[in-house]
Amino acid sequence: MHLSAENLAARRGEDLIFLNVSFDLAGGDALVLTGRNGSGKSTLLRVVAGLLRPEKGRVAFTGKDGELDRPAGEASHYLGHRNAMKSELTVAENLTFWKTFFGDMPGGSGLDINEAVDAVGLADITHLPFGYLSAGQQRRIAFAKLLVAHRPIWILDEPTAALDSSADRLFAELITAHQKKGGIVLAATHQPLGLENAQEMRMTGFVGASEGVWG
Numbered sequence: 001m002h003l004s005a006e007n008l009a010a011r012r013g014e015d016l017i018f019l020n021v022s023f024d025l026a027g028g029d030a031l032v033l034t035g036r037n038g039s040g041k042s043t044l045l046r047v048v049a050g051l052l053r054p055e056k057g058r059v060a061f062t063g064k065d066g067e068l069d070r071p072a073g074e075a076s077h078y079l080g081h082r083n084a085m086k087s088e089l090t091v092a093e094n095l096t097f098w099k100t101f102f103g104d105m106p107g108g109s110g111l112d113i114n115e116a117v118d119a120v121g122l123a124d125i126t127h128l129p130f131g132y133l134s135a136g137q138q139r140r141i142a143f144a145k146l147l148v149a150h151r152p153i154w155i156l157d158e159p160t161a162a163l164d165s166s167a168d169r170l171f172a173e174l175i176t177a178h179q180k181k182g183g184i185v186l187a188a189t190h191q192p193l194g195l196e197n198a199q200e201m202r203m204t205g206f207v208g209a210s211e212g213v214w215g
C-alpha cells in the first residue's frame with residue numbers, strides 16, 4: 001500500500017500557500033507535518049484528503065491489492081479541527097451514524113460503538129448528548145470515529161488539541177496500533193505526538209517553498 005504526493009502546490013484564495021511538496025508513504029509509515037501557524041499544514045492535509053483541489057501535482061493511493069489511482073480521500077479518515085458531530089445527538093447516535101455512513105473498506109473492520117468508546121476511555125457516557133461533553137471528551141469521541149469504520153489512511157489535523165496528557169498517550173498508542181496493522185498516518189501537530197516510525201516534514205510556507213526548503 002502506498003500514499004504518494006508529487007510536486008503538490010496549493011492556493012487559498014489568491015495566495016500560493018506551498019509548492020513542490022512530495023512524499024511517499026508505505027503501509028505502517030507516518031508523516032508528521034510541523035511548522036508555524038499559517039505555514040500550510042491544514043491546507044496540505046485537506047488536499048491529500050481530497051477536500052481541496054491542488055493547484056499543481058497529484059496525490060495517488062495504491063491499495064493493498066495493487067489497485068491504482070483510487071482517490072486517497074476515499075481511503076481516508078479525516079479528523080479536522082472540528083469534530084464533525086451533532087451536538088444534540090447522543091455520543092452513541094453520532095458514532096452509529098458515522099459507522100453506517102462510512103462502512104468498512106476491504107482489509108479491515110471497525111470496532112463496535114461500545115468497543116470504540118472504551119478504547120478512548122469514555123465507556124460510560126454514550127447516552128449523553130455530544131454537546132454536553134467537555135472539549136477534551138468531545139475530541140476523544142471524534143477520535144473514536146476513526147475506530148468504528150476501517151480506513152487505511154488516517155489524516156489528522158491537530159488531533160491532540162484540548163487533550164490532557166493521558167489522552168495524548170492514548171492517541172499515540174491508537175495511532176501506533178493503526179500503523180502496526182499496516183495503516184498510514186498523516187498528521188499536523190504543534191506538539192510531539194510520540195509516534196514510532198514517523199518522518200517529519202517542516203512546512204515553511206511559500207517563502208521556504210520557493211527556495212526549495214522542506215527540512
Ligand SMILES: Nc1ncnc2c1ncn2[C@@H]1O[C@H](COP(=O)(O)OP(=O)(O)OP(=O)(O)O)[C@@H](O)[C@H]1O
Nearest residue numbers: 012013014017035036037038039040041042043044
Ligand atoms: N479560505 C481561505 N482563503 C484564503 N486564504 C486562506 C483560506 N484558508 C486558509 N488560508 C490561508 O492559508 C494559509 C495556510 O493556512 P493553514 O490553515 O493551512 O495553515 P496551518 O499551518 O495549518 O496553520 P495552524 O498551525 O495555525 O493550524 C494561511 O495564511 C491562511 O490564512
